[in-house]
Structures are given as C-alpha cells and as structure tokens.
Amino acid sequence: QQQVKQSPQSLIVQKGGISIINCAYENTAFDYFPWYQQFPGKGPALLIAIRPDVSEKKEGRFTISFNKSAKQFSLHIMDSQPGDSATYFCAASKGSSNTGKLIFGQGTTLQVKP
Amino acid sequence: GAVVSQHPSRVICKSGTSVKIECRSLDFQATTMFWYRQFPKKSLMLMATSNEGSKATYEQGVEKDKFLINHASLTLSTLTVTSAHPEDSSFYICSARDGGPNYGYTFGSGTRLTVV
Numbered sequence: 369q370q371q372v373k374q375s376p377q378s379l380i381v382q383k384g385g386i387s388i389i390n391c392a393y394e395n396t397a398f399d400y401f402p403w404y405q406q407f408p409g410k411g412p413a414l415l416i417a418i419r420p421d422v423s424e425k426k427e428g429r430f431t432i433s434f435n436k437s438a439k440q441f442s443l444h445i446m447d448s449q450p451g452d453s454a455t456y457f458c459a460a461s462k463g464s465s466n467t468g469k470l471i472f473g474q475g476t477t478l479q480v481k482p
Numbered sequence: 483g484a485v486v487s488q489h490p491s492r493v494i495c496k497s498g499t500s501v502k503i504e505c506r507s508l509d510f511q512a513t514t515m516f517w518y519r520q521f522p523k524k525s526l527m528l529m530a531t532s533n534e535g536s537k538a539t540y541e542q543g544v545e546k547d548k549f550l551i552n553h554a555s556l557t558l559s560t561l562t563v564t565s566a567h568p569e570d571s572s573f574y575i576c577s578a579r580d581g582g583p584n585y586g587y588t589f590g591s592g593t594r595l596t597v598v
Contacts (some may be wrong), residue, residue: 411575411589472526
C-alpha cells in the first residue's frame with residue numbers, strides 16, 4: 369500500500385509563517401489528491417483536494433501545488449496559526465472509480481508556535 | 483454536506499469477546515465504504531473495502547475472519563472485531579463515498595477500541 373510518500377514527518381513553524389508539506393505518489397492511475405487535517409481522537413477532515421488537470425488550487429490560506437510529470441504534490445499553509453497545529457495527511461486515489469481506494473501518506477505533525 | 487456517523491466513539495471490551503462498530507451515511511447513499519485502522523502517531527491503514535450487498539474486499543495481511551464486515555444497506559456498514567485481543571486495540575475509522583462530482587470521501591469520527 370505504500371504508494372504515497374509524505375515529508376517531513378514533523379514541522380515547527382512560527383505564527384504567520386508558511387507551512388509546506390510534500391507528497392509523492394507512484395501510481396499514475398491516481399486522479400484525486402486530497403489533503404486531510406486530523407486532530408487527536410478525531411477522524412480526518414478534508415481540507416482541500418485537486419485533480420491532475422490543474423497545477424494549483426487555492427482555498428483561503430491553503431494551496432495545493434501539483435506536478436504531474438514529477439508525480440508530486442504539496443500543501444502550503446499561508447499565515448500559519450496555532451489553531452493549525454494538527455496532523456496533516458496527503459492521500460491519493462483513483463477517484464473516478466466508485467470503489468477507488470484512498471491511500472494515505474505517512475502524515476506530518478505540524479506545530480505552529482505563537 | 484455529507485455526514486458519516488460512527489458508533490461507538492469509545493469501547494472497552496474483555497479479551498475474547500466481540501465488538502461491533504457501526505458506520506452510517508446520514509444524508510446520502512454509500513455503495514462503497516472503507517474501513518481503516520490507525521495506530522498512535524501513525525497513518526491510516528486501509529483494512530477493507532465494503533460494497534453494499536456483496537462481500538468485502540480485504541487488504542493483504544488483514545484477517546477476514548477476525549474483522550467481519552457487513553454492508554447490508556446503502557447507509558450502513560458494520561465492522562465486527564471477533565475474539566478481540568489486546569493487540570486489536572486501535573483507532574478504527576470508516577469512510578464513505580458520497581458519490582458527488584468531487585470524488586468525495588467522508589470520514590466518521592472514529593472508534594477507540596481498547597481490549598483488556
């Protein structure tokens with residue numbers, strides 16, 4: 369299942385800074401790339417997602433950059449806030465298939481210092 | 483938006499007993515649901531794909547006789563951990579496809595299982 373590799377494992381950012389998390393995938397059949405935020409004891413919540421027909425998507429302070437040829441995508445959190453402190457997971461799936469499995473990266477623990 | 487309800491949120495059971503976890507899609511029909519397991523400070527590991535009206539598809543290394551999955555309706559999938567042992571203690575999370583145009587996967591809030 370280890371088809372999505374995520375880095376870094378942990379990240380410390382000052383309030384107001386930019387948090388950057390990277391992911392790489394192997395399966396070229398993947399066509400859906402979401403990012404999830406998870407707080408302790410809770411299920412993951414969708415932050416933002418992208419499909420391979422666009423290279424960038426922005427929603428508020430969150431931006432996904434997608435490089436199809438390199439099979440990489442990244443999450444940028446602008447103006448990071450202490451409330452953003454959580455674990456972030458990238459994922460990938462063949463979303464166009466009804467049974468497409470969502471495969472997760474290893475996760476990044478983000479700490480935003482006030 | 484799409485909502486998935488998962489119950490119970492926490493359960494403690496004795497070794498050797500069985501535990502059932504329910505996953506319900508509240509405002510949409512989910513032909514496909516997924517079950518994940520998550521260890522502390524680790525990622526979500528896909529256990530199985532549950533399809534309404536048919537047998538679940540298990541990932542390699544997951545014991546189908548240990549983790550029984552039933553998807554009897556378009557809004558309900560259940561995971562039963564049979565003859566639970568302390569090593570089955572974990573955080574179990576379900577997910578459902580909401581069938582929308584954005585390939586959405588909606589997650590439940592998870593179940594913390596502790597086997598004593």
